[in-house]
Amino acid sequence: xxxxxxxxREESSADTVGGGVxxxxxxxxxxxxxxARLEGLEIAYQTYGVLNADxxxxxxxxxxxxxxxYAAGVHPASGKPGWWSRLIGPCLPVDPARHFIIASNxxxxxxGSSGPSSxxxxxxxxxxxxxxxxxxxxxxxxxxxxxxxxxxxxxFCVIGGSMGGMQALQWAADYPERLFSAVIVASAAxxxxxxxxxxxxxxxxxxxxxxxxxxxxxxxxxxxDSQPDRRKGxxxxxxxxxxxxxITYLSEAALQRKFGRELQRDGVSWGFDADFQVExxxxxxxxxxxxxxxxxxxxYITRALDYxxxxxxxxxxxxxxxxxxREVRFCVLSFTSDWLYPTAESRNIVRxxxxxxxxxxxxxxxxxxxxxxxxxxxxxxREALAGFIGAAxxxxxxx
Amino acid sequence: xxxxxxxxREESSADTVGGGVxxxxxxxxxxxxxxARLEGLEIAYQTYGVLNADxxxxxxxxxxxxxxxYAAGVHPASGKPGWWSRLIGPCLPVDPARHFIIASNxxxxxxGSSGPSSxxxxxxxxxxxxxxxxxxxxxxxxxxxxxxxxxxxxxFCVIGGSMGGMQALQWAADYPERLFSAVIVASAAxxxxxxxxxxxxxxxxxxxxxxxxxxxxxxxxxxxDSQPDRRKGxxxxxxxxxxxxxITYLSEAALQRKFGRELQRDGVSWGFDADFQVExxxxxxxxxxxxxxxxxxxxYITRALDYxxxxxxxxxxxxxxxxxxREVRFCVLSFTSDWLYPTAESRNIVRxxxxxxxxxxxxxxxxxxxxxxxxxxxxxxREALAGFIGAAxxxxxxx
Numbered sequence: 001x002x003x004x005x006x007x008x009r010e011e012s013s014a015d016t017v018g019g020g021v022x023x024x025x026x027x028x029x030x031x032x033x034x035x036a037r038l039e040g041l042e043i044a045y046q047t048y049g050v051l052n053a054d055x056x057x058x059x060x061x062x063x064x065x066x067x068x069x070y071a072a073g074v075h076p077a078s079g080k081p082g083w084w085s086r087l088i089g090p091c092l093p094v095d096p097a098r099h100f101i102i103a104s105n106x107x108x109x110x111x112g113s114s115g116p117s118s119x120x121x122x123x124x125x126x127x128x129x130x131x132x133x134x135x136x137x138x139x140x141x142x143x144x145x146x147x148x149x150x151x152x153x154x155x156f157c158v159i160g161g162s163m164g165g166m167q168a169l170q171w172a173a174d175y176p177e178r179l180f181s182a183v184i185v186a187s188a189a190x191x192x193x194x195x196x197x198x199x200x201x202x203x204x205x206x207x208x209x210x211x212x213x214x215x216x217x218x219x220x221x222x223x224x225d226s227q228p229d230r231r232k233g234x235x236x237x238x239x240x241x242x243x244x245x246x247i248t249y250l251s252e253a254a255l256q257r258k259f260g261r262e263l264q265r266d267g268v269s270w271g272f273d274a275d276f277q278v279e280x281x282x283x284x285x286x287x288x289x290x291x292x293x294x295x296x297x298x299x300y301i302t303r304a305l306d307y308x309x310x311x312x313x314x315x316x317x318x319x320x321x322x323x324x325x326r327e328v329r330f331c332v333l334s335f336t337s338d339w340l341y342p343t344a345e346s347r348n349i350v351r352x353x354x355x356x357x358x359x360x361x362x363x364x365x366x367x368x369x370x371x372x373x374x375x376x377x378x379x380x381x382r383e384a385l386a387g388f389i390g391a392a393x394x395x396x397x398x399x
Numbered sequence: 400x401x402x403x404x405x406x407x408r409e410e411s412s413a414d415t416v417g418g419g420v421x422x423x424x425x426x427x428x429x430x431x432x433x434x435a436r437l438e439g440l441e442i443a444y445q446t447y448g449v450l451n452a453d454x455x456x457x458x459x460x461x462x463x464x465x466x467x468x469y470a471a472g473v474h475p476a477s478g479k480p481g482w483w484s485r486l487i488g489p490c491l492p493v494d495p496a497r498h499f500i501i502a503s504n505x506x507x508x509x510x511g512s513s514g515p516s517s518x519x520x521x522x523x524x525x526x527x528x529x530x531x532x533x534x535x536x537x538x539x540x541x542x543x544x545x546x547x548x549x550x551x552x553x554x555f556c557v558i559g560g561s562m563g564g565m566q567a568l569q570w571a572a573d574y575p576e577r578l579f580s581a582v583i584v585a586s587a588a589x590x591x592x593x594x595x596x597x598x599x600x601x602x603x604x605x606x607x608x609x610x611x612x613x614x615x616x617x618x619x620x621x622x623x624d625s626q627p628d629r630r631k632g633x634x635x636x637x638x639x640x641x642x643x644x645x646i647t648y649l650s651e652a653a654l655q656r657k658f659g660r661e662l663q664r665d666g667v668s669w670g671f672d673a674d675f676q677v678e679x680x681x682x683x684x685x686x687x688x689x690x691x692x693x694x695x696x697x698x699y700i701t702r703a704l705d706y707x708x709x710x711x712x713x714x715x716x717x718x719x720x721x722x723x724x725r726e727v728r729f730c731v732l733s734f735t736s737d738w739l740y741p742t743a744e745s746r747n748i749v750r751x752x753x754x755x756x757x758x759x760x761x762x763x764x765x766x767x768x769x770x771x772x773x774x775x776x777x778x779x780x781r782e783a784l785a786g787f788i789g790a791a792x793x794x795x796x797x798x
Contacts, residue, residue: 034669133669193654193677194646200678201643203671204685205604208635236607244600244643247593252738255592261708268706270433270532272602272698276705278592279599286603299671306675307667309660339651339738 016096017073019046021112022149030107030142036132040121043146044112045104048072048088049096051152056180057398058152059094060143061103062160062167065245065301066293068111071103072096077292084161086377093385094159098398102150106167107142108134108300114142116296117218128296129215136163136308140170144178154178156396157389161185161374162341163301166308169321169349173310176325181392183385185333186374188345189318189352190309195340198248199302202241206295209237215296238295239286246285251337251370311352318352325353329395330360331388333374333381340371361388415495416472418445420511421548429506429541435531439520442545443511444503447471447487448495450551455579456797457551458493459542460502461559461566463774464644464700465692467510470502471495476691483560485776492784493558497797501549505566506541507533507699513541515695516617527695528614535562535707539569543577553577555795556788560584560773561740562700565707568720568748572709575724580791582784584732585773587744588717588751589708594739597647598701601640605694608636614695637694638685645684650736650769710751717751724752728794729759730787732773732780739770760787 024030024041031037046069051058061071061084072088074081088094094101105113108131116131147155155178158168165187172182188195206212212234247255259278274280314320330353334346343364353360365380367373374381393399423429423440430436445468450457460470460483471487473480487493493500504512507530515530546554554577557567564586571581587594605611611633646654658677673679713719729752733745742763752759764779766772773780792798 129671190660192651193658193660193675194651196660196675197642197646197654197677197681200673200675200681201639201646204635204642204682205607205639207671208604208639209607210609236603240600240604240607240639243596243603247596247600252591252593252741255596259592261589261592261595272528272606272702274599276592276595276599278596282596282599283603303671342651 016049017046018048019069020044022146024145030138030145032132032138033135034133038114038132040114041107041142041145042112042114042118043104043107043142044109045069045102045146046071046073047103047150048101049099051100051150052398055152056154056156056396057099058147058150058155059099059101060147060155060158060171061088061094061101062143062158062164063103063106064160064162064164065305066289066298067164068109069103069105070111072101083375086375087382087385093382093389094157098393099156100152102147102152104143104146106139106163106301108139108297108304110294110297115294116215116300117294126218128218131296131300133303134300135304136166136170137174139304140167140174143167143171144175147178154180156398157181157183157392159183159185159385160187162187162371163305166305166310169310172325172328172330173314173321176322176328179325179328180396181329181331181389183331183333183388184346184349185381186335186338186341186346186371187349188341189311189321189349191306192345196306198244199306201244203299203302205240205244206234206237206299209234211235212237212295215299218294218296233290234295235290238290238293238298239283241298242289242293243282243286246282248340249370249372251339251368253337253368254370257368318348319355322353322356322358326357328358329388329392330358331384332360332362333384334362334364335367335369335371335373335378336364337368338371338373415448416445417447418468419443421545423544429537429544431531431537432534433532437513437531439513440506440541440544441511441513441517442503442506442541443508444468444501444545445470445472446502446549447500448498450499450549451797454551455553455555455795456498457546457549457554458498458500459546459554459557459570460487460493460500461542461557461563462502462505463559463561463563464704465688465697466563467508468502468504469510471500482774485774486781486784492781492788493556497792498555499551501546501551503542503545505538505562505700507538507696507703509693509696514693515614515699516693525617527617530695530699532702532706533699534703535565535569536573538703539566539573542566542570543574546577553579555797556580556582556791558582558584558784559586561586561770562704565704565709568709571724571727571729572713572720575721575727578724578727579795580728580730580788582730582732582787583745583748584780585734585737585740585745585770586748587740588710588720588748590705591744595705597643598705600643602698602701604639604643605633605636605698608633610634611636611694614698617693617695632689633694634689637689637692637697638682640697641688641692642681642685645681647739648769648771650738650767652736652767653769656767717747718754721752721755721757725756727757728787728791729757730783731759731761732783733761733763734766734768734770734772734777735763736767737770737772
């Protein structure tokens with residue numbers, strides 16, 4: 001931990017937003033599951049709140065596939081609230097007045113952490129597909145280095161939804177001694193065949209786009225002139241990937257309730273414009289996504305998701321992943337209409353936690369909003385988290 | 400009906416496969432829902448069996464999105480059994496020894512019927528996107544003209560699965576006086592928001608492919624030389640569309656049972672090759688599809704599906720679509736794991752049939768095979784159809 005990063009300073013709540021980019025010291029590297037070693041690792045992070053004197057109130061918030069480190073407050077680029085600002089903020093379950101909250105962009109991401117769009121210092125060009133393939137465990141390793149840097153030995157809580165929940169599970173498997181509690185929302189301990197299939201459709205859509213150029217779109221065009229612009233990326237392919245994925249984030253009931261067969265205009269176009277509101281909505285989801293996300297990062301992070309199978313490294317028995325985590329308090333939440341990571345996946349996690357002798361609370365929340373419910377206004381989720389985190393705080397001796 | 404088409408000839412069962420292309424006589428045209436009129440209509444069809452003397456044993460078999468007129472026997476291009484050869488054949492529910500079976504390629508299709516890849520006689524070039532947008536009702540109108548040509552006044556049965564079931568429903572709404580019975584398998588009376596959303600992903604994947612060229616890929620290249628080859632179509636986009644759609648044809652359970660997380664090789668590639676068997680399977684589905692299907696036809700037929708809403712033309716009340724169909728016997732079948740057209744959609748149809756005073760049998764078949772179950776070996780489906788069609792034959796006085 002360096003002095004500049006000391007988060008135990010006393011400040012008023014309004015001044016306690018921090019963050020930056022942590023760079024792994026020169027000469028050191030991150031060992032990856034693939035066997036590769038990554039030098040020059042950078043982890044972009046945000047913090048909210050202040051680390052207390054005994055360093056016992058740190059909460060690590062882990063983001064999903066297309067999330068970022070701006071979990072709370074206001075996003076600097078979009079001006080919109082952070083992606084989990086319904087759960088993180090004053091008087092919310094995770095509260096900067098009580099917790100030192102850390103959120104980092106995952107390894108492989110595109111909002112500041114090392115990923116395929118970062119510059120490979122050995123070439124001066126973006127890594128592209130020469131970036132090493134990474135796993136959920138690699139993301140967690142990078143987060144652990146960030147915590148070391150921030151002087152956080154033990155997390156009061158690691159919490160995440162969707163892919164963030166997978167990181168929380170991986171924390172419990174790999175660093176149980178650094179965890180007091182863990183919250184896993186709308187997640188799974190492994191990617192199912194259907195999950196892999198949808199991710200593969202997205203990857204194929206990106207790689208089918210000629211502007212993808214084998215992943216080299218980020219490199220400066222080698223045209224002999226001084227053209228400084230980066231090449232155009234595979235925007236159309238990435239938009240199609242996002243559209244397909246977005247359907248899996250919503251339930252059929254939610255799509256029907258929100259859009260049904262409502263038209264954009266009076267009558268249909270008798271053509272291939274967006275006649276139905278749901279078409280227009282999906283196109284909008286696709287076209288706005290390409291402004292904020294890197295196509296190669298999408299490939300790498302979906303690959304990490306597909307490779308995720310926590311039981312596999314433990315002889316195929318999920319419970320064995322948690323045998324060292326008996327002191328950790330777990331809370332698992334799922335949503336009835338989530339068909340991306342259905343309740344059965346959460347029950348599978350809870351069964352394994354019980355078999356391992358861990359204490360695990362589980363709530364299946366009634367919602368018709370599908371997988372995206374974890375990002376939306378779900379009072380039962382908020383109350384369940386407030387209850388779990390409050391009880392854990394008491395046990396931890398936090399005020 | 401012309402003399403050459405007379406299907407009442409007495410022949411042995413082995414010699415009773417017929418078919419060809421019916422061309423609408425010059426000077427006549429097909430009126431479409433869009434208001435356009437289509438001249439030069441061609442309908443490619445196959446027949447199996449012989450029309451009996453009182454012309455009472457005709458069965459019209461309607462195909463799904465990517466099907467064709469080769470419902471039984473052996474497909475001339477692939478050498479594989481016809482797509483519904485599990486239900487159509489000797490001693491099967493639809494039997495060429497007892498029925499005169501007609502299957503035609505839908506309007507807008509790409510295996511011989513008029514569609515966007517057909518030649519527009521006024522230009523000598525493929526229609527491409529100048530082909531008029533068509534509906535399920537337009538497909539049924541074209542089928543009715545084919546039946547006129549074949550001398551079939553009344554159908555003993557119209558039967559179809561998926562989009563074929565929609566055509567059967569449209570027949571009941573538009574030509575109830577020409578129907579004795581109707582079978583609707585794994586279908587719906589309207590496309591849901593989720594159905595439209597998945598189709599839109601497929602269309603966007605095709606239209607994002609630069610080889611689509613605004614739909615003009617079928618035209619001969621205008622290069623000033625005598626290059627006779629057609630331009631390459633949007634193969635990558637069409638493959639992605641097929642991959643996304645294919646996931647919706649299978650259940651999560653079927654994907655997990657067939658593929659799970661099984662790898663192609665020992666260990667993962669740490670790259671973006673097809674590591675998992677489910678990826679390889681999906682890629683294969685995509686790459687083989689482009690050899691047999693036209694991308695513009697995919698656009699037009701998915702559009703017809705999305706526009707389908709049988710209640711809409713009847714004041715929003717589905718039962719009213721069937722008020723003239725009280726004499727028709729209906730059989731509705733669904734599969735428990737079909738999430739493309741779930742059982743709730745079939746129940747909706749049955750409720751409307753009951754409300755209209757029609758006789759309707761309904762069976763929900765237990766299967767984990769998803770939507771594609773209607774094309775697979777499902778003994779309960781076969782037995783239900785044998786029972787329904789046998790009873791209808793008795794009532795109709797067929798031997």
